[in-house]
Amino acid sequence: MSKAVSVTRAVEMVPDGASLLIGGFMGVGSPHRVIAELVRQGRKDLTVIANDSARPGFGIGQLIDARLVRKLVTSHIGTNPETQRQMIAGETEVDLVPQGTLAERIRAGGFGLGGVLTPTGVGTVVAEGKRTIEVDGKVFLLEEPLKADFALLFCRRADYLGNLDYFLTARNFNPLMATAGGTVIAEPNEIVPTGVIPPDEVVTPHVLVDHFIEKGASHGR
Amino acid sequence: MSKAVSVTRAVEMVPDGASLLIGGFMGVGSPHRVIAELVRQGRKDLTVIANDSARPGFGIGQLIDARLVRKLVTSHIGTNPETQRQMIAGETEVDLVPQGTLAERIRAGGFGLGGVLTPTGVGTVVAEGKRTIEVDGKVFLLEEPLKADFALLFCRRADYLGNLDYFLTARNFNPLMATAGGTVIAEPNEIVPTGVIPPDEVVTPHVLVDHFIEKGASHGR
Amino acid sequence: MDDKVTIARRVALELREGDLVNLGIGLPTTVARYLPAGVTVHFQSENGIIGMAPVPEAGLEAEFLTDAGGGYIGAVPGAAAFDSCMSFGLIRGGHLDVTVLGGLQVDELGQLANWMVPGKMVPGMGGAMDLVSGARRVIVAMTHTAKGEAKVLKRCTLPLTSVRRVDLLVTELAVIEPTGEGLVLRERAPGVSIEQVIAATEAHLIVPESVPEMAIGAAV
């Protein structure tokens, strides 16, 4: 059974109210076709977990513009004044998480770990309401794992089985999110026959990937 | 300043009583030239952290044979009767750790995390004397980070800067140990000019690597 | 049919198209030989690969492509190699569909002991504790008794591998499903009676009205 699906079909799988891990850093390495289709289909009340919300009109910023996001778990919104406006107006809930902690929390969710013990945030507002654990005389914050109903990724190549690799700084959160989505959907820049990506260059093994977006009219640049 | 050193010089850096992370799984992906030189120079009272002790006469088994290991932290000694004999006779201290926990503890040590919260081992003898932490209704064991004075690795290629990649199942613990050694020494199968390993294929960035073993009379197979 | 073949053939019927499967060293490894025709599964070896394939013919061994026992293996097109954290992240994170492991003891709680005999044999747990704690489905493949001693017990006397209840026990005599109510006898081996299974078992077995023979046919 092929994992290839159209971007329309992929987004039809996502219900209103779903939680989404979305890859990318300032839009670089985000699944832009999937995001555009989420907007077109008007999927709403979403919880989005992502490094940032890019900027208005671009990447995850498009979901913010269209007011499809109820809650955003992210490390940085400084580049998107619309996200800041919605947060201050109480229209969108924003949970700010240190970037390294966000990455580890997603990996912990995907790898079956109970949480992350990090020195980051100890003694700051980030620590409020959280447990601290002392190990070998040092204090760490217990940060809980993160998972979501879907992980929406961008990758360099997908082979027919669903093995993925990535491009330079477009890798960022994508391989981590691949471990932590209930359904994992990858938007590849290129689709290649099985075996084209050598075993040592596969970053995300195919067993983690449920679907990848096939080429379509909107593909290519 | 070149990171290339002779295997003799590399082992001269290791003092008696040092703690060593040694890569490899049943000897596959272990730094065999470095191990042989540790035996030749008779470095003793070592603490070795490694997945297993391979078998007598091979890989880490050579260190066991030569009685250079005071303490072994490992997941499996079933393939090395000499290790079992030394353990039962009280000659070598053996600390048995579940394999996935061992891997995460090393990564936690290398990545500045306070420990690992794992479901593995809860309710078993492995949990004795350890803290358990409940997160979201589930119980996890708190396993502490592991670091060592040295990490001794085997890799496929090292470039002149010290970027590393690996071969298939010879990868195993090597890239994790690269993060957690005070001094990291890699034994490459091949040395290549900087730039030969593409950025996306580098598994261990050069900043983690202090030295790599240059080619020598004993190189090749 | 050889006891071990009976076990391996029956276990093979549990594997589903597309499953990610980890087979322990020894008897469990042989399960791969008896996969039903047309079923493709992906074999993981916990030392760092998905897509392991049978030992290649002599002369084609790849120096750095081995299984968890250190033996040479092959790889299918589309295989993926990775480090030990990824390998056990897949296992612990619920991405591994099935693990098949050997056992020393299984008890009425469905708990497994398979990694040490205090004072006698201490090989270490290797990946077994992670596999039993983390896999979606844990199948124990073991002989029903050892030297006449029962291995399916009221309570394990050896140190547990995990407190998790395993999903299925397959022996040369029976298929037993551990449940919240206890051990349910699901199937008998060809030619074996319910009474024979009970006689070889220390644990109490729940016996449903129908206990069919294993559907493993007569020969390979």
Added chain:
Amino acid sequence: MDDKVTIARRVALELREGDLVNLGIGLPTTVARYLPAGVTVHFQSENGIIGMAPVPEAGLEAEFLTDAGGGYIGAVPGAAAFDSCMSFGLIRGGHLDVTVLGGLQVDELGQLANWMVPGKMVPGMGGAMDLVSGARRVIVAMTHTAKGEAKVLKRCTLPLTSVRRVDLLVTELAVIEPTGEGLVLRERAPGVSIEQVIAATEAHLIVPESVPEMAIGAAV
């Protein structure tokens, strides 16, 4: 000399051969321009690369090679790309030699606030909390005052980025080293007097016998 150039040039003198260095977006980024001749350092961008190089000439931008601000960058031979866990593992694990960040406030405890102004500006901490908690050496590069208001204070009034004491503060007026005893005035900018630095500073400054001028020369 422009204030920001003064700061960047002075910070550049802190970088040592072979250092792994993370430069924050904005003023800190410009430090790379003033590296002393013959000193090679490795620049990390926390979105996932070591070996970032200046923006290439127009037309050579690589679509998927960007810095933490989303701007195009180049890469040196031997660059390495990786995911966000590796990137912050390097930072948190003590593998990053130096981070240079901007600041809103620094206080007598050497604590930094640089990520939010409650009710006004809440950009989020991005990687700043990890960088300040984890880097071996934290250098704050900021203007000494903002619109006439002191930024070097007895205690920060804004939310802290980390409770860790930063290692050095470089402004257009001074180089200040936070220590266990308090803030020590180490250097003055060219033509700036000790009294001018003290007047622009709310915090108490410990003034050693000798407070030399920054050795940044007269021009680029």
